Structures are given as structure tokens and as C-alpha cells.
Amino acid sequence: MSAINLVRIALRALQRNKLRAFLTMLGIIIGVAAVIAMVAIGEGSKESIQSQLSAMGSNMITILPSSNVSGGVRIEGASFQSLTIVDVKAIQKNAEHVSAVSPVSSTKGQAIYGALNWPTSLQGVAPSYFDIRKLEVADGVSFTDADVATAAKVCVLGKTVINNLFPSGESPVGKVIRLNSIPLQVIGTLVPKGQSSFGQDQDDIILTPYTTVQKRILATIYFQSIYASAVSEGTSAQATDEITEILRETHRLRPGDENNFQVRTMEELIKTLSSTSSLLTVLLTAIAGISLVIGGIGIMNIMYVSVTERTREIGLRMSVGARGVDILLQFLVEAIIISVTGGIIGVILGVTTAQVITLTLGWPTIVSESSIVLSFMVCALTGVFFGYYPAQAASRLDPIEALRYE
Amino acid sequence: MNSKILELQQIKREFIMGTETVRALKGVSFDVHAGEFVTIMGSSGSGKTTLLNLLGCLDKPTAGNYLLDGVDVGNLSRNELARLRNRKIGFVFQAYNLLPRTSALENVELPLFYNPSLSASERKDKAVKALEAVKLADRLDHTPSQLSGGQQQRVAIARALVNQPVMILADEATGNLDTRTSYEIMSLMQDLNKEGKTIVFVTHEPDIAAFSNRTVMLRDGKVVKDTVNENVRSAKEALESLPPADDY
Ligand SMILES: Nc1ncnc2c1ncn2[C@@H]1O[C@H](COP(=O)(O)OP(=O)(O)OP(=O)(O)O)[C@@H](O)[C@H]1O
Ligand SMILES: [Mg+2]
Numbered sequence: 001m002s003a004i005n006l007v008r009i010a011l012r013a014l015q016r017n018k019l020r021a022f023l024t025m026l027g028i029i030i031g032v033a034a035v036i037a038m039v040a041i042g043e044g045s046k047e048s049i050q051s052q053l054s055a056m057g058s059n060m061i062t063i064l065p066s067s068n069v070s071g072g073v074r075i076e077g078a079s080f081q082s083l084t085i086v087d088v089k090a091i092q093k094n095a096e097h098v099s100a101v102s103p104v105s106s107t108k109g110q111a112i113y114g115a116l117n118w119p120t121s122l123q124g125v126a127p128s129y130f131d132i133r134k135l136e137v138a139d140g141v142s143f144t145d146a147d148v149a150t151a152a153k154v155c156v157l158g159k160t161v162i163n164n165l166f167p168s169g170e171s172p173v174g175k176v177i178r179l180n181s182i183p184l185q186v187i188g189t190l191v192p193k194g195q196s197s198f199g200q201d202q203d204d205i206i207l208t209p210y211t212t213v214q215k216r217i218l219a220t221i222y223f224q225s226i227y228a229s230a231v232s233e234g235t236s237a238q239a240t241d242e243i244t245e246i247l248r249e250t251h252r253l254r255p256g257d258e259n260n261f262q263v264r265t266m267e268e269l270i271k272t273l274s275s276t277s278s279l280l281t282v283l284l285t286a287i288a289g290i291s292l293v294i295g296g297i298g299i300m301n302i303m304y305v306s307v308t309e310r311t312r313e314i315g316l317r318m319s320v321g322a323r324g325v326d327i328l329l330q331f332l333v334e335a336i337i338i339s340v341t342g343g344i345i346g347v348i349l350g351v352t353t354a355q356v357i358t359l360t361l362g363w364p365t366i367v368s369e370s371s372i373v374l375s376f377m378v379c380a381l382t383g384v385f386f387g388y389y390p391a392q393a394a395s396r397l398d399p400i401e402a403l404r405y406e
Numbered sequence: 407m408n409s410k411i412l413e414l415q416q417i418k419r420e421f422i423m424g425t426e427t428v429r430a431l432k433g434v435s436f437d438v439h440a441g442e443f444v445t446i447m448g449s450s451g452s453g454k455t456t457l458l459n460l461l462g463c464l465d466k467p468t469a470g471n472y473l474l475d476g477v478d479v480g481n482l483s484r485n486e487l488a489r490l491r492n493r494k495i496g497f498v499f500q501a502y503n504l505l506p507r508t509s510a511l512e513n514v515e516l517p518l519f520y521n522p523s524l525s526a527s528e529r530k531d532k533a534v535k536a537l538e539a540v541k542l543a544d545r546l547d548h549t550p551s552q553l554s555g556g557q558q559q560r561v562a563i564a565r566a567l568v569n570q571p572v573m574i575l576a577d578e579a580t581g582n583l584d585t586r587t588s589y590e591i592m593s594l595m596q597d598l599n600k601e602g603k604t605i606v607f608v609t610h611e612p613d614i615a616a617f618s619n620r621t622v623m624l625r626d627g628k629v630v631k632d633t634v635n636e637n638v639r640s641a642k643e644a645l646e647s648l649p650p651a652d653d654y
Contacts, residue, residue, distance in 0.1 A: 002522055009519055016507045316503050319464050320517035320565070321492020323485045399491075400464040403503060 006326075010333040017306070024302040025342035028379040031295025032346025033353060035375035036367060038288035040354035042281030044364035049277050053270045059233045060132055060266040061098070061240060063087075063226040063247070066259065081222035082251060082260045088126075088226055090250045097239035099231045102129035103223040105213040109180040111161060111206060113172075118164035122155075122179055122206045124213025125227075132229045135207075140173040140188030143209050151211035155184040159192040159203035182216050184208060236265045285371075292375060296382040299339075303383060307331060307390035308405075314394045315402025327395040328388070335387025339380040346379065347372055410476070411573065411604050412438035412461060417470035419456050430456040432627040433470065438606065440572075443599045443638075445607045445615040448624035454608045455500055455577055457624065461606060462497045462575045463487045492520050496566030498576035500608075502558045504550040504565075510537060511546040514564045521569065536564040539594060555582040563591065573604040580614055586648060592617045593641035617641050 014021045065082040088103045095101075105124040110117050129135070130142055143154050157165075157172055166172045172186045184206070193202040214220055230239035240263045247261055314327050322330075350372070354365040394402060419431040430453045438444055448454050459465040460472060463479055472479045474490070482490070491497070504513050514533040518524050524532075537543055540560035550558050559582050566574055574595070580588040596617060599605050607618060615621045616639045623631035 005519055005522070012508075012512065016505075312503070313505060316505065317516070317520075318488065319462075319491060319497060319499075319503075321488050321520040321569075323488040323520075325485075326488075326520060398465060400459050403464075403499075 006329050006333050009330050010337060013330070013334055014337060020302065020306055021338055024299060024306070024338050024383070025345070027295045027298035027302065028339055028342030028383055029346040029349060031292045031379050032343055032375045033350035034291040035285070035288040036347060036350025036371050037353040037357065038284040039281065039371035040350070040365040040367045041357065041363060042284040043366040043368050044358075046274060046277035046281055047366055048364040049273055050270060053266065053273060058266050058270070059230040059236050061228040061230060061236060061243065062264045063228065063243060064262045064264070066262045083223040083226055084221050087247055087250050090246050091226070091228060091243055094246050095239060095242040097231050097235045097242055099229045100128040100131050101226060101228040102126035102132055103210050104129070104225045104227060105210045105218065105220070105223050107213060107217055111165060111177055111179050113165040113175065113177045116165050116167070118161055120161050120204050120206055122208060122213060122217070124208055124210035126210060129207070129227060132227045135193075136191040137188045138191045139171060140186070142188055148209040148211050151215045152209055153182060153184050153212060153216070154187045155206050155208040156188040156190055157186055158190045158205040160201055161204060161206055162189060179206065180217055230265075236267060240265055292378055295379065299379065299382050300386040303335065303386040304390050307387065307394060311394050311397070311402050311405035314391070315397065315399050315405065318399040318402065324395040328391055331391030332384065332388050335384045338387070339383030342383070343376045343380050347376060409440050410437045411440040411474070413473035415471040417460060417467045417472060419460065419465070420468045430627055431467070434627070434629055436622060436629060436632060438604060440604055441599070441602055442620055443595070443605045443607070443618040444620045444622060445609055445618040446622045446624060447610055447612070447615055449610065452624040453627045454624055458575050458577050458606065458608050462495055463491055464497070492517055493569060494572050496569065496571035496574040498562050498566045498574070498579045500577040500581070502550075502562045504558055504561055506551065507549055509547045509549055510542060510553065510561045513550070513561055514568050516565060517569045532568050536568040537561070539567060540564045541590070556584070556587055559583060560591070567598070571603070573606070574598065575606050577608045579607065580609065580611070586645070588614065589641050589645045589648070593645060596641050
């Protein structure tokens with residue numbers, strides 16, 4: 001039979017059963033669209049986490065005190081005290097691959113200005129911290145090494161703190177706020193950074209010289225952490241090795257002793273986080289995959305029913321001269337038309353859904369080609385297989401048996 | 407002209423229903439010559455439809471040989487049988503078997519779709535001519551549900567004629583028609599027979615059998631009588647002798 005005849009017969013048969021053809025298609029459309037939209041959400045969030053982290057400075061290195069075995073008892077990291085100014089100075093002096101280093105000594109406190117107060121975090125840092133964390137001063141100035149030397153009572157405010165202490169919009173620069181009863185003069189404000197990818201408000205912060213926190217508030221010589229910058233992204237591994245070596249020396253660790261600190265690069269953090277968001281993608285894809293399977297079962301069911309229901313038609317066609325192969329091809333072409341049309345509509349719907357989600361909910365989405373190809377193939381093949389298989393069974397009947405089918 | 411077109415040799419057809427075996431045909435033998443107009447008669451359940459299905463290559467005998475044009479049908483492949491049904495045989499089913507939700511024209515066109523040598527316009531021409539022959543030219547676009555039983559019967563006949571087969575097999579083709587329309591159909595059959603087509607016509611009305619030139623009687627799956635009809639009635643004359651159609 002000619003191809004044109006075949007397509008014409010198939011189209012007429014579909015026309016006769018528009019609703020059924022549409023319902024079959026619907027299963028395919030929903031399955032394909034769901035997979036594409038879900039995967040787009042997963043991929044989008046992964047991508048946005050990665051780009052946010054890179055914006056934080058991809059050559060950043062964090063040094064944290066860590067629990068090592070101390071008399072057989074493991075002590076929690078944060079309470080372990082091992083980082084001092086000696087470490088900072090040693091890194092500054094000896095690490096060739098490190099361009100900047102700053103200690104961090106932080107505390108929580110109630111910031112007070114006039115009648116207003118706001119609970120926030122006070123971070124004692126060195127001036128180089130601004131470079132390392134890519135922080136910028138919006139108004140006023142930042143503090144200097146001289147301020148660090150004198151443990152000056154000056155500070156730089158983040159946007160959230162300003163909003164809460166100076167709601168009328170007046171400039172905070174030059175004003176004096178109090179924190180844990182220490183008066184601090186505001187000398188600058190920070191350019192807002194917004195929420196971090198962990199959902200933390202990066203603007204809810206007061207920066208001050210680390211000596212001010214250490215001497216005037218906490219009365220300690222230890223730091224919570226040390227931040228450093230590798231000369232470039234490519235040298236962060238060497239920088240890590242250098243820092244480890246230097247700190248082992250300053251901490252007087254003997255060969256074989258466990259480190260009592262951790263050195264982490266941003267790269268590692270990015271990797272950890274992207275693996276978490278990859279998990280999210282896998283999860284979403286799994287959900288979408290399940291909907292695809294359910295859609296596939298729907299397709300199977302409708303295709304199967306539509307073919308068995310048409311066994312009489314098959315018998316009639318055979319009795320007027322259709323060969324088995326004519327019947328098979330007819331149903332195959334019908335199944336292909338339904339599956340491919342449904343698949344195309346599904347792709348369009350999936351891509352549109354992803355865009356609508358981005359526009360209305362603001363979630364980042366990335367439509368991946370592999371999800372389009374995969375979902376399209378699965379649905380189309382399910383449709384074709386389950387249209388073909390029962391048709392093949394029917395085409396093997398004798399015409400009179402097929403005609404007698406009820 | 408006098409060659410055997412159909413040869414039946416000890417044809418048996420049994421249906422196995424669980425543990426029981428229904429013996430619908432118990433050894434039927436007869437020949438049909440090209441150009442004959444044969445009616446097969448018999449009471450309900452005597453095996454007429456079963457026999458006609460075998461003649462139409464729609465079904466296979468349990469035992470015995472069936473030769474069509476000298477060829478043993480039992481040795482043909484499924485595809486060869488399909489081609490035979492498409493080109494040589496026009497079959498009218500007792501239950502019409504029209505495609506639902508499909509216009510009369512498309513129903514009649516159906517066999518032509520499986521004949522690749524025809525173009526779309528030839529297909530339509532032939533289908534319209536066949537429908538004109540059964541006086542349904544004004545119902546081309548009607549679907550079976552919009553047609554009366556008799557009209558559906560005539561669409562089924564048009565479908566059997568459309569491929570210009572050499573042999574027409576009709577199962578109770580006048581079963582649902584009034585006398586006048588039955589005679590019209592029989593007149594059509596006689597015309598086709600005069601053109602040289604072989605016709606096997608199943609009926610249980612002796613009235614209809616009178617229009618054929620031979621009658622085979624079946625009873626209980628066996629041939630009980632095979633008579634040649636010496637004075638064939640002309641369906642056209644019978645039509646004229648009917649009282650003129652009243653406008654009731
Ligand atoms: N597919 C089948 N399975 C079982 N028995 C069948 C089958 N087809 C026909 N029979 C049996 O074969 C016998 C002959 O049936 P057939 O349909 O040939 O009768 P018929 O002469 O055409 O009757 P009618 O005048 O009522 O149409 C019946 O007893 C019937 O029950
Ligand atoms: Mg019958």
C-alpha cells in the first residue's frame with residue numbers, strides 16, 4: 001500500500017475518534033511536559049546556587065578550628081580554640097600563594113541606637129576581609145590597620161541593621177550606636193548583598209576591627225575562623241597546602257599528629273553544594289519519571305483498548321483485502337501520529353510551564369535538551385509499542401474470527 | 407464459460423466449544439461453474455453462513471479441499487488470500503459489517519484502498535458508481551447510523567461490487583428488504599450475472615431462489631438437494647408485475 005494511502009487511512013480513523021485520540025495524546029502531553037518542567041526547575045536551582053557561590057569569591061579559603069583527639073575525647077569544632085594572631089601573621093608572612101588574610105572574631109549582640117534596637121551579629125575582622133569577601137563600602141569609609149592597632153570603637157553597618165536602627169532614612173555615618181554597652185561610631189555602610197544561597201541575610205551584620213571584639217567584648221585571644229584569598233582560583237590547592245604546613249608548624253604538631261584545624265576552599269564548598277542540588281535534580285527527575293511511567297501506563301491502556309475495540313474493524317478490513325502488514329502499518333502510523341503530535345505539544349507545554357514558573361514564582365529554570373529528548377522518546381515509544389503490539393495480535397487473526405470478536 | 411470456478415470436496419467445518427464440538431459442515435461437495443447464479447437455501451443453523459465464509463476465503467475448512475479457479479485455497483498464504491478477497495470476491499455479510507461513523511461513500515471505497523493501482527479520483531468515481539447502482543447516489547455522506555437497515559444492506563452490496571469482482575457472495579442480502587427493494591436487488595444481481603459474474607446467494611426465501619438458475623439445499627451441515635432451475639424468473643418482469651407503488 002502506498003504511503004499516502006496509509007497516512008490517509010490513519011488520519012480518517014483518527015478523525016472518526018477525535019476524543020479518544022485526544023485523550024491518548026493527553027497522557028503523552030502531560031508526561032512529557034511534567035518531565036521537562038521538573039528537570040528545568042532542578043537544573044535552574046543548581047545553576048543559580050553555583051553562580052551565587054562563585055560571586056562570593058571562588059578563590060576564598062576558610063580556616064576553622066577543628067576537633068582533634070584530645071585525651072581520647074572529641075570536642076565540638078566551634079568550641080575548640082586553636083587559631084590566634086600568630087597563625088594569621090605566619091600565613092601573611094610565609095604563604096606565597098595567599099594574597100590576603102583576615103581573622104574573624106564574631107559575637108552576637110543587641111545593637112542600640114536611640115530608642116531602637118536590633119539583634120545582630122558583630123564581626124571583628126581585618127581591613128583585608130573586605131577584599132576577601134568582595135564587600136564594598138557604600139557610604140563613608142572602611143576601618144584601617146591603624147584602627148585595628150588601637151582597637152578603635154568604629155564600625156561599618158550592613159543594610160538590614162541600618163534599616164532597623166535608622167528607619168527614617170537619615171545617614172548613619174558619624175552616628176554612635178551601642179552594642180553590648182560598647183559605643184561604636186559608624187564610619188561606613190556596606191553595599192547590600194542580599195540573601196545567600198543558604199537563605200541567610202548577608203546584610204544583617206556589623207563589621208568592626210577584630211581587636212575591638214577580642215579585647216573590648218570577648219576578652220579572648222582566639223578566633224572563630226580565618227579567611228584568606230588565594231592569589232588566583234587555580235592556586236587555591238597550593239595555598240591550602242601552604243596554609244596547612246604553616247599552621248602545623250605554628251601549632252607545633254608533630255608528624256603523625258592530626259590537624260587541629262580545617263582548611264576549606266570555596267571550590268570544595270561549591271562541589272558539596274552542587275552535589276546537594278544534583279540530588280534535588282535527581283529527586284525531581286525521579287518524580288517526573290514516575291509521572292512519565294504513569295502517563296505511559298495510561299497510553300498503553302488507551303492504545304490497547306482502542307485496538308481491541310477495533311478488532312471488528314480489523315476483521316472487516318481484512319475481509320475486503322487488507323493484508324496483515326496493511327493493518328499493522330495503519331495502526332503503527334496512527335500510533336506515531338498520536339505519539340509524535342502529543343510529544344511535540346508536550347515539549348511546547350513543558351517549556352512554557354518552565355517559563356511561566358520563572359515569571360510568576362521567580363524560580364530560576366533551565367530547560368535541558370536531554371530531558372526533552374528523553375521524555376519525548378519514552379512517551380513516543382510507549383505509544384508506538386502499545387499501539388503496535390495489540391494490532392499485531394489482531395492482524396494475525398483470521399478475518400472471520402476478528403469480525404466475530406466482541 | 408463452463409469451467410469450474412469453485413470446487414468443494416468433502417468440506418468439513420467444526421467448531422470446538424470447550425469440550426463440545428459443533429459440526430457445522432459435515433462433508434459438503436459440489437461444484438460451481440463460472441457464470442452460474444446459485445442460491446443456497448436451508449433453515450436457520452443449517453450451516454449456510456459457515457459455508458459462504460469458506461467460499462469467501464474468510465475462514466478455513468477443518469477438513470476437505472476447496473479449489474477456487476483450480477487453485478487449492480488451503481495452499482495459499484495469508485497475503486495471497488487477502489489479494490484474492492480484494493480482487494476476485496465481493497462479499498455481502500449477513501450483518502452488513504459497515505464501519506461506524508464513516509460515510510457510505512468511504513465505506514464503499516474501503517476495498518479500493520487496498521488496491522494500490524487506483525488513484526484517489528478513480529477510487530471516488532468507482533465508489534459513486536457502485537452506490538448509484540444500488541440507488542443510494544443521494545446518500546453518499548450519510549453514516550450507517552443515519553441509514554435504514556435496508557439502505558445499510560445496499561451500502562454493503564455496493565461495497566461488494568465496487569472492485570468489479572468475478573464472484574459475488576451474498577449472505578441473506580435481501581433479508582431486511584421489502585418485496586420491491588428485494589426484487590430491485592435481485593434484478594441487479596441478474597444483470598451482474600449476465601455480465602458474467604458468478605453469484606452465490608444465501609437465502610431462505612424460495613421466492614428469491616426462483617431468480618437463480620440453481621439451488622443447493624443444506625440441512626444440518628449436509629447438501630440434501632441440488633436442483634437446476636429450468637425456468638428462471640426475470641426480476642425485472644417481476645418488478646413490473648408488482649402493483650404500482652402507492653403513495654401511502
Ligand atoms: N464460531 C462459531 N463457533 C461455534 N459454533 C458456530 C460458530 N459459527 C457457527 N456455529 C454453529 O454452526 C452452525 C451453523 O451456523 P451458521 O451461522 O452457518 O448457520 P446459518 O445457516 O447461517 O443460519 P441463519 O440462517 O440463522 O443465518 C450453528 O449451529 C452455529 O451454532
Ligand atoms: Mg447465516
